[in-house]
Amino acid sequence: MIDQREKLLEIKDLKKHFPMAGKTVLKAVDGITFDIYKGETFGLVGESGCGKSTAGRTIMRLYEATEGEVDYQGENVHGKKSAKELKKFNRSMQMIFQDPYASLNPRMTVKDIIAEGIDIHGLAKSKQERLNLVNQLLETVGLNQEHGNRYPHEFSGGQRQRIGIARALAVNPEFIVADEAISALDVSIQAQVVNLMRELQEERGLTYLFIAHDLSMVKHISDRVGVMYLGNMAEVATSDDLYHEPLHPYTQALLSAIPISDPEVERSRERIIIEGDVPSPINPPSGCRFRTRCPLAMDVCAKVEPEWQEYTKDHWVACHLYNDKYNEEHKARQAVKN
């Protein structure tokens, strides 16, 4: 069953480096590899500065990739493309942004904001058809038709995010990148937007890349989750596996850091608190990038970059603890402990 899933996107060793002042280079995304299947929600989590937003934008070709490939239904998104070919990609991939205040043009009516994609791609043959499409979209996201004539400032954050969703849906995309789409909203409004996104996914068979730092919300909405740290992918697994059997020490620490809204559970569990902050991506640590904060770091971690491997079925990890060549040290330490 699982093997019959159709790959919508294959991300292969994708890199995005930004040149900085002097000769330094900021390696925001430094070689990530994973697949996104058709109809699933792939959650991408990590702390600020881990490169998750850059990854999302590079996948959509809002940034040119420095190296690597993004294959969308077998065809590379990057590389030389005619304007016509690009347009085709742009129509099938859309984005919902974090800040519903900054991502809507304040001088355009909601109607024109939503119809922009329809106009660019020539999806409506007449003014009437354009209006009908917009009205349908407004209804789909739970707004009224009369809202179309208003301006963004007249709406609340949650309503604006609905407008952003309507705009993304306007060109009938297959794949939507939601970059922290609910982070700026209050909890009760977050739930509204998340439920709406789920309903739309069921109705239209959409595929989502859901980027967020809120791991509990990501776990709720995603089928599979990828955890990023400092430009690298630390772990990819189904959201259940990731929660119940996290392999990477960083994932374990991240899960343990999230407060659970139940005082009895919260106060009885043991937490792993990792020290310090994320190092700078301009000069990342050698070997495994997490080693400077990792409670289980071994000597080899500073020397060799861990390999990205499928440790168990559908569960990928980059950590020497799961490599027989290197984990002797760890085993020995465990033996001493016991």
Add this chain to the structure above:
Amino acid sequence: MPQEQHDQNVLDINNLHTGFLIDGELHHAVVDVNLSVKPKEVVCVVGESGCGKSVMSLSIMNLLPKINSKISKGEIIFNGEDLTQKTDEEMNKVRGKDISMIFQEPMTALNPVFTVGSQLQEVLFNHTDMSKQEARERGIDLLKQVGIPRPEKIIDEYPHQLSGGMRQRIMIAISIALNPKLLIADEPTTALDVTVQAQILELMKAIQEKEDMAIMLITHDLGVVAEMADKVIVMYAGKIVETANVVDLFTEPKHPYTKSMISSIPRMDEQKNKLNTIDGIVPSLKNMPHVGCRFADRCPKAFDDCTKITPQLAKVSDDHEARCLLYDACYPDTSSIEKEEVNQ
């Protein structure tokens, strides 16, 4: 007996009303807030944006802009004195010494053109007559206490050289410099990553236990509440809708708003298909209903009385207060008589 208990509280807020002038009219952002904080207690104030939780905390510190806002009613008793009656000069002696505050944005709360050390020493110079050398030593000591590595170096650095978590640690160091009785923390970890949030919360707990200080923690994150709080105060549209100890609040929430809020967040240890939602949004200050419950138009359990009768905050079980007409005790005195008459 009750009087005696009253005296022991660090902070007592009675019937507080704070309003803002909008188009020449006073609109209240905080209405009828009554609460108390006992020594060493951690009180969490939760609610969504616009519920008045920050306005309330700024009222305590008397930090709201005088030009367009006003505490129109009520008293804030701290150390036996009413803070609302104090002049700015008198408040300066309280702020930073007996009550201190940390803010959400450690970026903007620290002055970028002064070193960490000079901002730490400012509070010491203002309230004590320490010498420069003493203040520096105390500063280094404080930085050590909040877990800053290489404090002798960091004390001469500028805020932009430090990460968000480190800046929040500096803010905490400044706020505990004079062993205040009460620390008000307004969303102290909202701008931080979860792993750093865990560090900061741990630090706050450790300091609170060591220094015997009470904390009023303002947050929208129920996970943080579950971790930190002894007592929880839930606010909605400027009013307290529920208060309870932390375990009761999560196991037996009484107010429909609290219930909806708890069920609208996904939990890591649970699998849910659909999240509960609260329809609509918080009414704006200008459109606040004058009569009836302020949550009525979003409430799944609303009935006729909810738009006609304004509920009062009342005890619904031991140590647990709510403001909802589902509980008879919350009918205001006069209309409860009317209601009985109707029933008869």
